[in-house]
Amino acid sequence: MKSNADLLQGTLDLLVLHILSGGQQHGWGVAQALKDRSQDRLIVTQGSLYPALHRLEREGWIKSEWGLSDNNRRAKFYRLSPAGKRQLELETDRWRRYTAGVDLVLSGAPG
Amino acid sequence: MKSNADLLQGTLDLLVLHILSGGQQHGWGVAQALKDRSQDRLIVTQGSLYPALHRLEREGWIKSEWGLSDNNRRAKFYRLSPAGKRQLELETDRWRRYTAGVDLVLSGAPG
DNA sequence: AGAGACTTGTAGATTGTCGACATGAAGTCA
DNA sequence: TGACTTCATGTCGACAATCTACAAGTCTCT
Numbered sequence: 001m002k003s004n005a006d007l008l009q010g011t012l013d014l015l016v017l018h019i020l021s022g023g024q025q026h027g028w029g030v031a032q033a034l035k036d037r038s039q040d041r042l043i044v045t046q047g048s049l050y051p052a053l054h055r056l057e058r059e060g061w062i063k064s065e066w067g068l069s070d071n072n073r074r075a076k077f078y079r080l081s082p083a084g085k086r087q088l089e090l091e092t093d094r095w096r097r098y099t100a101g102v103d104l105v106l107s108g109a110p111g
Numbered sequence: 112m113k114s115n116a117d118l119l120q121g122t123l124d125l126l127v128l129h130i131l132s133g134g135q136q137h138g139w140g141v142a143q144a145l146k147d148r149s150q151d152r153l154i155v156t157q158g159s160l161y162p163a164l165h166r167l168e169r170e171g172w173i174k175s176e177w178g179l180s181d182n183n184r185r186a187k188f189y190r191l192s193p194a195g196k197r198q199l200e201l202e203t204d205r206w207r208r209y210t211a212g213v214d215l216v217l218s219g220a221p222g
Numbered sequence: 223a224g225a226g227a228c229t230t231g232t233a234g235a236t237t238g239t240c241g242a243c244a245t246g247a248a249g250t251c252a
Numbered sequence: 253t254g255a256c257t258t259c260a261t262g263t264c265g266a267c268a269a270t271c272t273a274c275a276a277g278t279c280t281c282t
Contacts, residue, residue, distance in 0.1 A: 005270050006121025006238075007209045012269085015216055028229055037219045041212025048270050050231055055269090073228055073278055092217070098118045099210055101152025105126055106203070108148045116239050117269075123238085139260050159239050161262055166238090184248060184259055228279075236271080241264105248259080 004043070012044065012052050014091040017080065020062060021088055026075035027053050053078060061087045115153070123155065123163050125202040128191065131173060132199055137186035138164055164189060172198045 019025060019033050031049050034042045044052075056062045061084030069075040080088070130136060130144050142160050145153045155163075167173045172195030180186040191199070 004121075004205070004209055007205070009120040009238085009269060010115075010117025011213060015213065018217055026229075034216060037216045038212035039215060041208055042216065045271065046229090046231080047272065051269080069228075071228060071279070075229060094115070094118070095213070095217075097152055098115055101149035102122060102126065102206070104150060105145060105148045105153065106129055106206075114240085120238060120269085137260075156240060157260090157262075158241065162238080165262090180259075182248070182259060185246090186260060225282085226280090229277085232275080233273090237269090240267080244263085245261085250257080251255090
C-alpha cells in the first residue's frame with residue numbers, strides 16, 4: 001500500500017516554512033498544525049520532521065531557540081528568518097507552477 | 112537551484128498512466144506529451160522516464176510491444192492494462208486528496 | 223509508582239530522480 | 253559519401269528525502 005511519502009517529497013519544506021511564517025512554533029507543534037489544518041490529510045512522521053527542521057536550519061531559513069511549551073515541557077522553538085521568508089515565496093511559486101502543470105495534463109484530453 | 116525533481120516524485124506514475132489512458136504511446140512520445148500539455152512545466156529526463164516505464168510494466172499496470180513510430184523508427188509502445196486503469200483512478204484520488212490538504216494548509220491563516 | 227501524552231533525536235533501508243554516458247537508426251544537406 | 257540532427261531506448265552511479273524502528277527524557281494525572 002502506497003502512502004503519501006512520495007507526494008510529500010518536495011512539499012514538506014514549503015509546508016513547514018508556511019506554518020512558521022505565522023510565528024514561532026516547536027517541531028511537535030508544526031506536525032500537529034499540519035495534521036489539524038489539512039484535516040488529517042498530511043501526516044508527517046518524526047523521522048521526516050526533525051531531519052527536515054535541521055535541514056532548514058542548516059540552510060539558514062529558520063532559527064531555533066530552546067524554551068518551554070504550553071505543556072511546560074522543554075521544546076525547541078523555530079522561527080522564520082528573512083531568507084526563509086524569501087524561500088517560502090519561492091517554494092510557493094514552484095508548487096503553484098507545478099500543480100498547474102499537472103492539472104493541465106490531467107484535465108486535458110487523454111491520449 | 113532547486114529543480115522539480117522532488118515534486119515529480121510520486122506524480123510521475125500518475126502522469127504516465129494518464130497519458131497512456133488515451134491510447135498506446137511510446138516512451139519518447141509520453142515525454143513529449145507531458146512537456147507539451149503542461150506547457151513546458153513538466154520536463155521528464157530519460158533517466159527518470161525509462162526506469163518509470165519499466166517499473167510500471169513490472170507492476171503489471173502497462174504492457175509493451177515493439178513497433179514503428181510515426182517517424183519510421185523502432186519504438187516500444189505501451190498501453191494501459193485493466194489493473195493500470197484501476198491504479199490510475201487510485202493515484203488520481205490520492206493526488207486530489209493530497210493537493211487539497213496542501214491547499215488547506217497554505218490558504219489557512221498562518222501561524 | 224505507573225501510565226500516557228508530549229518532545230527531541232538518530233540509524234539503516236528503501237525508493238526515485240538526475241546527469242552522464244552508450245548505442246543505433248532515419249532523414250537532411252552539402 | 254560523409255557529417256549532423258532528431259528520434260528512440262537504455263544503464264549506471266551519485267544523491268536526496270522519506271519511512272520504520274529505536275532510544276531517551278519530561279510532565280501530569282491517578
